[in-house]
Amino acid sequence: MTDIKQKLVKLTSELIEFQSVVDDLQAKENVMKYTENQLRVPEIKIKRYKSRGIPSLVATFKSKSNPEIMLNGHLDVVPAANNDFTPRVKGNRLYGRGSGDMKAGCAVMIEIMKYFAKQKKKPSLGLMLTADEEIGGFNGVNYLLKKGNYRPELAIIPDSGLDLSTLLIGQKGVLHLKVMAKGKAAHGAKPFLGENAIDKLIDIYRKLRKELPHIKQNEWKSSMSLGYIQGGEATNTVPDYAEMKLDIRFANQKEKDWIFGVLKKITPEYEILVQGSPLVQDKDDEYIKEYKEVVKQKIHKPIQFQRDEGASDGRFFSEAGISVICINIDCANLHGDNEWGDIKEMVKFYEVLVEYINKISQ
Ligand SMILES: [Zn+2]
Known part of the structure; x- marks a missing residue:
């Protein structure tokens, strides 16, 4: 296995050197x-894709171009200081931007394709x-599932969780909304002649907040955060327009439908800015059960579930009804300074x- 260790460190290091940040196409x-x-x-078939300038690829074996199991990873990273793109090995850790999130994971999966x-x-x-x-991910995974017509039964994604034995079973969906309020302008000295749009907006906000109260950490409920508010022009003018932007996170599809029901009762004046599905994974799924067995055997640790x-x-x-195994190679400082990935865990993965x-392909 030392051979694979060297291969993985080398390949991950080479991937880290590409400064594949947000807008560098x-x-x-x-x-x-x-x-x-x-x-x-020779045995691997590669299909390249591009959506809005963003490249992606799907590698399969020639006999099966729409496989049951899909390994998935992303090669883009968040920005970092220049020297973070120079990989460094210290003890058991490989340092550099993308080592943990998630070029090491990609390197392992590339080597897995070559092994099989x-x-x-x-x-x-x-x-x-x-x-x-x-x-x-709209021009990556979203695009490939919708336009590439890939329909795996299972996706394995080493991009979330704490380690190989911590499985992610829930991520919240996102809803960014712009809520508007219209009124009638008037002089501030004669507010009774106008209709104050800011007052109306505050009223809407209070009603929404009553339905979506503040939540505590680890409370798996829908949350709402007011991130932007704007309205009015001068102290002595009754404003005729105001708007706010809300960041709502919901646990499942049922919660989302409920939120829209609430919203429609309170105001018709809103616009959806961003909408994203939640991740909901059943713990008792057959693929998860098999994974649990392998981890028990190979890592000697019980599986933990995490949201x-x-x-x-x-x-x-x-969202497409595909089972997901979301785990991670032990790593730290993702999106920060001194990001690292654990070399032993790369080999373990x-x-x-x-x-x-092998087990699920029998
Ligand atoms: Zn990531």
């Missing part, structure tokens, strides 16, 4: 091209690599995947 193209070359072995490419009997397996997870307020590409699979894919 050229760097995203370069890193995609590089991974394409890595995957270029050499096996006589190939599993129904593919690898989907995208480059826009950090900006919503997380943030969003990830897992939601697009979940490789071993777990070989075992698991």
Whole structure:
């Protein structure tokens, strides 16, 4: 296994050096091209895609172009200081932007495709690599599932959770709304001649807040945050327009329908700015049960289940009714300074995947 350890450190390090940040389309193209070359072995078929300039690829075995199991990762990263794009190994950790989120995970999955490419009997397996997870995933996973027509039964995504034995079973959906209030302008000295739009907006906000009260940490309920409010022009003018922007997060589809019901009763004057599905994964799913067994055997740890307020590409699979195994290689300082990924866990992830894919492909 030392051979695979060296391969993974080398490949992850090379991926880290591509500064594939948010708006650098050229760097995203370069890193995609590089991974394409890595995957270029006779048994693997690669399909390249581009949506709004954002590149992605799907690698499959020639016999199965719409596989049952889809490995998924993103090669884009959030910005960092220049020296964070120079990978460093210290002890068991590989430092650098994207080491934890999630170029190490991508490196493992590339090596997994190459491993199974050499096996006589190939599993129904593919690898989907995208480059826009950090900006919503709409032109990556979303695009590939909708336009590429991929319909796996299972997606494995090493991008969430604490480690290989912590499975993510819930992520909230997102709803960004602009709520408007209209009134009638008048002189501030004669407010009775006008209709105050800010008053109306505050009234709407209070009603919404009553239905969506503040929640505490670890309370798995819908939440609402007022992020922007604007209205009025001068102290002595009754404003005729005001607006606010709300960030609402909901736990499941039922909650979302309920929120729209509430909203419609309170005001018809709103606009949807952003809408994203939640991730909901059943703990008793057959794929999860099998994964639990493999982890017990290989890592000697019981599986923990976790929910997380943030969003990830897992939601697009979940929305399409595809089971998701969202786990992570042990890592820290994601989106911050000194990001690192654990080298031993990279190898462990490789071993777990070989075992698991063989098990569910029998
Ligand atoms: Zn990520």
